[in-house]
Amino acid sequence: MDNNYDLRKSLRKGEGIFATKAFKAREIVMRGIIKEILxxxxxxxxxxxxNTFVRHEGLIPKVNHSCNPNCGIHVNETGGHDFVAIHDISVNEEITFDYAMRNYTVNFFPNCRCGSEKCRGRITGWKDLPKKIREEYKGFIAPYLLK
Ligand SMILES: [Zn+2]
Structure with a gap:
Protein backbone atom coordinates (compact mmCIF):
# COMPACT_ATOMS: atom_id res chain seq x y z
CA MET A 1 0.00 0.00 0.00
CA ASP A 2 3.05 2.24 0.35
CA ASN A 3 3.06 2.43 -3.45
CA ASN A 4 -0.11 4.50 -3.38
CA TYR A 5 1.66 7.68 -2.26
CA ASP A 6 5.12 9.18 -1.99
CA LEU A 7 7.08 12.02 -0.41
CA ARG A 8 7.72 15.05 -2.62
CA LYS A 9 8.60 18.71 -2.37
CA SER A 10 5.49 20.69 -1.53
CA LEU A 11 4.83 24.14 -2.94
CA ARG A 12 4.52 26.11 0.30
CA LYS A 13 5.35 23.63 3.03
CA GLY A 14 8.71 22.01 2.38
CA GLU A 15 7.68 18.41 1.92
CA GLY A 16 4.39 16.65 1.63
CA ILE A 17 2.76 13.35 0.74
CA PHE A 18 1.23 12.99 -2.71
CA ALA A 19 -1.15 10.42 -4.14
CA THR A 20 0.33 8.21 -6.84
CA LYS A 21 -3.06 6.71 -7.64
CA ALA A 22 -6.63 7.97 -7.54
CA PHE A 23 -8.73 7.30 -4.43
CA LYS A 24 -12.48 7.14 -4.06
CA ALA A 25 -14.29 8.87 -1.21
CA ARG A 26 -14.18 6.78 2.01
CA GLU A 27 -11.27 4.71 0.73
CA ILE A 28 -8.30 4.20 3.08
CA VAL A 29 -5.44 6.28 1.72
CA MET A 30 -2.80 5.56 4.39
CA ARG A 31 -2.84 2.82 7.03
CA GLY A 32 -1.91 3.99 10.52
CA ILE A 33 0.42 1.69 12.45
CA ILE A 34 1.66 2.97 15.78
CA LYS A 35 5.43 2.79 16.12
CA GLU A 36 5.84 4.05 19.67
CA ILE A 37 4.14 5.83 22.56
CA LEU A 38 5.78 9.18 23.19
CA ASN A 51 -2.83 12.66 27.41
CA THR A 52 -1.54 10.03 24.99
CA PHE A 53 0.73 10.87 22.07
CA VAL A 54 2.18 8.36 19.63
CA ARG A 55 4.34 8.23 16.56
CA HIS A 56 2.97 6.45 13.49
CA GLU A 57 5.21 4.40 11.22
CA GLY A 58 6.19 5.39 7.71
CA LEU A 59 5.19 8.65 6.07
CA ILE A 60 2.13 9.51 8.18
CA PRO A 61 4.08 12.02 10.33
CA LYS A 62 4.91 13.88 7.09
CA VAL A 63 1.31 14.53 6.05
CA ASN A 64 0.62 18.26 6.02
CA HIS A 65 -2.25 20.12 7.57
CA SER A 66 -4.86 21.83 5.43
CA CYS A 67 -7.89 23.88 6.48
CA ASN A 68 -9.63 22.26 3.50
CA PRO A 69 -8.36 18.68 3.81
CA ASN A 70 -9.03 15.72 1.53
CA CYS A 71 -8.54 13.13 4.29
CA GLY A 72 -9.91 12.49 7.73
CA ILE A 73 -9.07 10.12 10.54
CA HIS A 74 -10.42 6.71 11.31
CA VAL A 75 -9.18 4.56 14.19
CA ASN A 76 -8.32 1.07 12.94
CA GLU A 77 -8.27 -2.25 14.82
CA THR A 78 -4.67 -1.68 15.97
CA GLY A 79 -5.56 1.69 17.52
CA GLY A 80 -3.67 3.55 14.79
CA HIS A 81 -5.09 6.40 12.73
CA ASP A 82 -5.96 5.48 9.17
CA PHE A 83 -6.27 8.39 6.76
CA VAL A 84 -9.53 8.06 4.87
CA ALA A 85 -10.52 10.05 1.78
CA ILE A 86 -13.26 12.62 2.49
CA HIS A 87 -13.89 13.02 -1.23
CA ASP A 88 -12.35 11.58 -4.40
CA ILE A 89 -8.60 12.26 -4.65
CA SER A 90 -6.80 12.39 -7.97
CA VAL A 91 -3.29 11.28 -8.89
CA ASN A 92 -0.61 13.82 -7.84
CA GLU A 93 -2.94 15.56 -5.38
CA GLU A 94 -1.33 16.30 -2.03
CA ILE A 95 -2.72 14.21 0.85
CA THR A 96 -3.80 16.49 3.69
CA PHE A 97 -5.84 16.42 6.84
CA ASP A 98 -6.77 18.98 9.46
CA TYR A 99 -4.61 18.75 12.59
CA ALA A 100 -7.73 19.66 14.54
CA MET A 101 -9.14 16.24 13.58
CA ARG A 102 -6.51 14.66 15.78
CA ASN A 103 -5.02 17.12 18.25
CA TYR A 104 -7.00 18.88 20.95
CA THR A 105 -4.55 21.77 20.92
CA VAL A 106 -1.82 22.62 18.42
CA ASN A 107 1.31 24.25 19.78
CA PHE A 108 3.96 23.80 17.14
CA PHE A 109 2.55 25.36 13.97
CA PRO A 110 1.16 28.82 14.67
CA ASN A 111 0.66 30.11 11.11
CA CYS A 112 -1.08 28.12 8.42
CA ARG A 113 0.21 28.11 4.87
CA CYS A 114 -2.30 25.71 3.37
CA GLY A 115 -3.37 28.35 0.84
CA SER A 116 -6.97 27.13 0.71
CA GLU A 117 -9.84 29.60 0.46
CA LYS A 118 -11.11 28.17 3.76
CA CYS A 119 -7.82 28.86 5.55
CA ARG A 120 -8.28 29.85 9.20
CA GLY A 121 -4.93 31.67 9.19
CA ARG A 122 -3.69 29.80 12.22
CA ILE A 123 -3.47 26.04 12.65
CA THR A 124 -5.77 25.37 15.56
CA GLY A 125 -6.60 22.25 17.51
CA TRP A 126 -10.07 20.83 18.05
CA LYS A 127 -10.43 23.05 21.13
CA ASP A 128 -10.48 26.20 18.96
CA LEU A 129 -12.29 24.77 15.94
CA PRO A 130 -15.52 26.61 15.04
CA LYS A 131 -18.70 24.60 15.64
CA LYS A 132 -19.64 24.64 11.96
CA ILE A 133 -16.37 22.96 10.93
CA ARG A 134 -16.69 20.44 13.79
CA GLU A 135 -20.00 19.42 12.21
CA GLU A 136 -18.44 19.09 8.75
CA TYR A 137 -15.72 16.80 10.08
CA LYS A 138 -18.14 14.39 11.75
CA GLY A 139 -16.96 10.80 11.22
CA PHE A 140 -13.46 11.92 10.29
CA ILE A 141 -11.95 12.79 13.66
CA ALA A 142 -10.19 10.98 16.50
CA PRO A 143 -13.04 9.74 18.74
CA TYR A 144 -11.39 10.82 22.00
CA LEU A 145 -12.08 14.44 20.99
CA LEU A 146 -15.80 13.92 21.59
CA LYS A 147 -15.38 12.71 25.17
ZN1 LIG B 1 -4.99 26.91 6.43
Whole structure:
Protein backbone atom coordinates (compact mmCIF):
# COMPACT_ATOMS: atom_id res chain seq x y z
CA MET A 1 0.00 0.00 0.00
CA ASP A 2 3.05 2.24 0.35
CA ASN A 3 3.06 2.43 -3.45
CA ASN A 4 -0.11 4.50 -3.38
CA TYR A 5 1.66 7.68 -2.26
CA ASP A 6 5.12 9.18 -1.99
CA LEU A 7 7.08 12.02 -0.41
CA ARG A 8 7.72 15.05 -2.62
CA LYS A 9 8.60 18.71 -2.37
CA SER A 10 5.49 20.69 -1.53
CA LEU A 11 4.83 24.14 -2.94
CA ARG A 12 4.52 26.11 0.30
CA LYS A 13 5.35 23.63 3.03
CA GLY A 14 8.71 22.01 2.38
CA GLU A 15 7.68 18.41 1.92
CA GLY A 16 4.39 16.65 1.63
CA ILE A 17 2.76 13.35 0.74
CA PHE A 18 1.23 12.99 -2.71
CA ALA A 19 -1.15 10.42 -4.14
CA THR A 20 0.33 8.21 -6.84
CA LYS A 21 -3.06 6.71 -7.64
CA ALA A 22 -6.63 7.97 -7.54
CA PHE A 23 -8.73 7.30 -4.43
CA LYS A 24 -12.48 7.14 -4.06
CA ALA A 25 -14.29 8.87 -1.21
CA ARG A 26 -14.18 6.78 2.01
CA GLU A 27 -11.27 4.71 0.73
CA ILE A 28 -8.30 4.20 3.08
CA VAL A 29 -5.44 6.28 1.72
CA MET A 30 -2.80 5.56 4.39
CA ARG A 31 -2.84 2.82 7.03
CA GLY A 32 -1.91 3.99 10.52
CA ILE A 33 0.42 1.69 12.45
CA ILE A 34 1.66 2.97 15.78
CA LYS A 35 5.43 2.79 16.12
CA GLU A 36 5.84 4.05 19.67
CA ILE A 37 4.14 5.83 22.56
CA LEU A 38 5.78 9.18 23.19
CA UNK A 39 6.59 10.66 26.60
CA UNK A 40 5.12 14.00 25.48
CA UNK A 41 3.68 15.87 22.52
CA UNK A 42 5.96 16.99 19.68
CA UNK A 43 5.52 18.42 16.20
CA UNK A 44 5.07 15.03 14.51
CA UNK A 45 3.09 13.33 17.25
CA UNK A 46 -0.40 11.93 16.82
CA UNK A 47 -2.74 12.39 19.75
CA UNK A 48 -4.83 9.28 20.44
CA UNK A 49 -6.15 10.15 23.88
CA UNK A 50 -6.46 13.00 26.31
CA ASN A 51 -2.83 12.66 27.41
CA THR A 52 -1.54 10.03 24.99
CA PHE A 53 0.73 10.87 22.07
CA VAL A 54 2.18 8.36 19.63
CA ARG A 55 4.34 8.23 16.56
CA HIS A 56 2.97 6.45 13.49
CA GLU A 57 5.21 4.40 11.22
CA GLY A 58 6.19 5.39 7.71
CA LEU A 59 5.19 8.65 6.07
CA ILE A 60 2.13 9.51 8.18
CA PRO A 61 4.08 12.02 10.33
CA LYS A 62 4.91 13.88 7.09
CA VAL A 63 1.31 14.53 6.05
CA ASN A 64 0.62 18.26 6.02
CA HIS A 65 -2.25 20.12 7.57
CA SER A 66 -4.86 21.83 5.43
CA CYS A 67 -7.89 23.88 6.48
CA ASN A 68 -9.63 22.26 3.50
CA PRO A 69 -8.36 18.68 3.81
CA ASN A 70 -9.03 15.72 1.53
CA CYS A 71 -8.54 13.13 4.29
CA GLY A 72 -9.91 12.49 7.73
CA ILE A 73 -9.07 10.12 10.54
CA HIS A 74 -10.42 6.71 11.31
CA VAL A 75 -9.18 4.56 14.19
CA ASN A 76 -8.32 1.07 12.94
CA GLU A 77 -8.27 -2.25 14.82
CA THR A 78 -4.67 -1.68 15.97
CA GLY A 79 -5.56 1.69 17.52
CA GLY A 80 -3.67 3.55 14.79
CA HIS A 81 -5.09 6.40 12.73
CA ASP A 82 -5.96 5.48 9.17
CA PHE A 83 -6.27 8.39 6.76
CA VAL A 84 -9.53 8.06 4.87
CA ALA A 85 -10.52 10.05 1.78
CA ILE A 86 -13.26 12.62 2.49
CA HIS A 87 -13.89 13.02 -1.23
CA ASP A 88 -12.35 11.58 -4.40
CA ILE A 89 -8.60 12.26 -4.65
CA SER A 90 -6.80 12.39 -7.97
CA VAL A 91 -3.29 11.28 -8.89
CA ASN A 92 -0.61 13.82 -7.84
CA GLU A 93 -2.94 15.56 -5.38
CA GLU A 94 -1.33 16.30 -2.03
CA ILE A 95 -2.72 14.21 0.85
CA THR A 96 -3.80 16.49 3.69
CA PHE A 97 -5.84 16.42 6.84
CA ASP A 98 -6.77 18.98 9.46
CA TYR A 99 -4.61 18.75 12.59
CA ALA A 100 -7.73 19.66 14.54
CA MET A 101 -9.14 16.24 13.58
CA ARG A 102 -6.51 14.66 15.78
CA ASN A 103 -5.02 17.12 18.25
CA TYR A 104 -7.00 18.88 20.95
CA THR A 105 -4.55 21.77 20.92
CA VAL A 106 -1.82 22.62 18.42
CA ASN A 107 1.31 24.25 19.78
CA PHE A 108 3.96 23.80 17.14
CA PHE A 109 2.55 25.36 13.97
CA PRO A 110 1.16 28.82 14.67
CA ASN A 111 0.66 30.11 11.11
CA CYS A 112 -1.08 28.12 8.42
CA ARG A 113 0.21 28.11 4.87
CA CYS A 114 -2.30 25.71 3.37
CA GLY A 115 -3.37 28.35 0.84
CA SER A 116 -6.97 27.13 0.71
CA GLU A 117 -9.84 29.60 0.46
CA LYS A 118 -11.11 28.17 3.76
CA CYS A 119 -7.82 28.86 5.55
CA ARG A 120 -8.28 29.85 9.20
CA GLY A 121 -4.93 31.67 9.19
CA ARG A 122 -3.69 29.80 12.22
CA ILE A 123 -3.47 26.04 12.65
CA THR A 124 -5.77 25.37 15.56
CA GLY A 125 -6.60 22.25 17.51
CA TRP A 126 -10.07 20.83 18.05
CA LYS A 127 -10.43 23.05 21.13
CA ASP A 128 -10.48 26.20 18.96
CA LEU A 129 -12.29 24.77 15.94
CA PRO A 130 -15.52 26.61 15.04
CA LYS A 131 -18.70 24.60 15.64
CA LYS A 132 -19.64 24.64 11.96
CA ILE A 133 -16.37 22.96 10.93
CA ARG A 134 -16.69 20.44 13.79
CA GLU A 135 -20.00 19.42 12.21
CA GLU A 136 -18.44 19.09 8.75
CA TYR A 137 -15.72 16.80 10.08
CA LYS A 138 -18.14 14.39 11.75
CA GLY A 139 -16.96 10.80 11.22
CA PHE A 140 -13.46 11.92 10.29
CA ILE A 141 -11.95 12.79 13.66
CA ALA A 142 -10.19 10.98 16.50
CA PRO A 143 -13.04 9.74 18.74
CA TYR A 144 -11.39 10.82 22.00
CA LEU A 145 -12.08 14.44 20.99
CA LEU A 146 -15.80 13.92 21.59
CA LYS A 147 -15.38 12.71 25.17
ZN1 LIG B 1 -4.99 26.91 6.43
Missing amino acids: PKNDSHASQIGK
